[in-house]
Amino acid sequence: MKIKGTGSAHPSLTLTNDMLAEFLDTSDEWIVSRTGIKQRQIMSDENLKDLAISAAKNALEDAGTDARDIDFIICSNVVNEYVTPSLSCLVHKGIDASCPCVDINAACSGFLYALQIAEAYQKAGMAKNILIVCAEEPTRMVDWNDRRTCVLFGDGAGAVVVTEGDDLKAIKVTNTSKTDVLYEQRCLEPTPFISKEEQNIPLQMKGQEVFKSAVSSSIKDITDVATEAGVALEEIDWFILHQANLRIVEGVCKLLRQDLSKFPHNVEFYGNTSSASIPMLLDEMNKRGDLKDGDKLVFSAFGAGFTTGACLIEWSAKK
Ligand SMILES: CC(C)(COP(=O)(O)OP(=O)(O)OC[C@H]1O[C@@H](n2cnc3c(N)ncnc32)[C@H](O)[C@@H]1OP(=O)(O)O)[C@@H](O)C(=O)NCCC(=O)NCCS
Incomplete structure (x- = not known):
């Protein structure tokens, strides 16, 4: 397998540590010294599916691959507004694909699980070009009164197009x-x-x-x-x-x-x-x-x- 193209998309709202300190008992100094985090991009009026589609299109463009030439789509996602259909179905529609697709939830390790599934599909001769989209909105999972968790997360989407090759060692x-x-x-x-x-x-x-x-x-x-x-x-x-x-x-x-x-x-x-x-x-x-x-x-x-x-x-x- 080899990675042929990459893409990403971020929500528009920038939330700095100082903005958090306006409603939480926290500080820029505490967050930076314990985590390195200075700011995060977080969901406001956007939908995660749109970010996922945007990252997918971005990766397809970088790979020079047409959505119709994708043989399988894997979306890694923990939560989004839809319980069903899956996020991969929504991406499928958004990019006008014609292949099967599936969601996986392996939490933050999802990209690695998706790569391994993609490699197995290729080795089994079931797919050549595979689109992997990891799209997440963990800021919708936390309690925004809980300073121990909400300061840590941001939202976004990253995608890759993989094809046959010998790069994965x-x-x-x-x-x-x-x-x-x-x-x-x-x-x-x-x-x-x-x-x-x-x-x-x-x-x-x-x-x-x-x-x-x-x-x-x-x-x-x-x-x-x-x-x-x-x-x-x-x-x-x-x-x-x-x-x-x-x-x-x-x-x-x-x-x-x-x-x-x-x-x-x-x-x-x-x-x-x-x-x-x-x-x-x-x-x-x-x-x-x-x-x-x-x-x-x-x-x-x-x-x-x-x-x-x-x-x-x-x-x-x-x-
Ligand atoms: C979350 C994390 C930054 C906390 O740092 P820590 O040094 O372990 O801090 P503690 O949890 O021991 O808390 C120390 C104190 O800071 C306080 N504190 C916690 N969050 C705070 C915040 N945002 N601002 C200010 N104080 C905070 C705690 O209440 C505690 O106060 P207390 O001693 O009066 O009870 C750190 O444990 C961590 O990064 N863990 C891994 C998290 C992670 O990677 N999760 C995702 C995995 S995919």
Whole structure:
């Protein structure tokens, strides 16, 4: 498999830490020192489906691929306004595609899970060109009175078009059933037959436990894919990590004994955009011309579940 094109889309409203401090007991100093986040783009009047469609069109254009030549669409999404049809169906309509499509929810690790599914479809001969769209609005999952969670997140969409190739050198995904460290619950429609107590519980997080799991899983996953690919960590040009917290990125960098310049980050400007964060950052780097043919890229993500994933890619997008 190889990544042929990238795209992204962001909501228009910029929410700075100072704006948060106007209605929350928090400060720019606290948020920046604990997370690196200075601001985030968040949903106001937009719909997530429109952002997802926009990121998809952007990636198709970058790849030079017509939507009619896409054989399969995978959308990674945790929540959006529609329960059904799936977000991938809405994207399908928005880009005028003609292939099957499906949504997956592997929380913030969704991009890695989608890449692995895409590779499996290609290997099985079921699809050649696959569109992956990661679109997320975690700001609709949090309690905006809870300073421990709402300051961390932003919304956005990132997309890639993948086609056949030999760039993906190793990929792994994992899950350990730590379902209580990061979760949100919501009520379904009542029925005359339901008598159990149900309630909406906005996003709950055991921050320090998530932090430790994120650092240790990232280090293990990155080491595993590098070993499988037969590549030394020193040979890797870019470590593109899920953008949840700058301190997690710095912690992984330090423990892997690598130079921080190999760990690009944009969490300062977007916050944690769940599974959209890696394809959004990849698109930024691709459009800026950071990525050279032959560069070795590692993606590594972690999220609710507790899901994790990593892969190693040798970049050759425009060949
Ligand atoms: C969330 C996180 C930044 C909190 O940092 P921390 O150093 O662990 O802080 P703690 O939770 O121990 O809280 C320390 C204090 O700061 C307070 N605090 C929490 N959020 C605050 C905020 N936004 N502003 C000001 N104070 C805040 C807490 O109430 C606590 O106060 P107390 O000691 O009086 O009770 C950190 O744990 C983290 O980044 N975890 C990983 C989160 C993540 O990546 N989630 C997504 C995974 S996909």
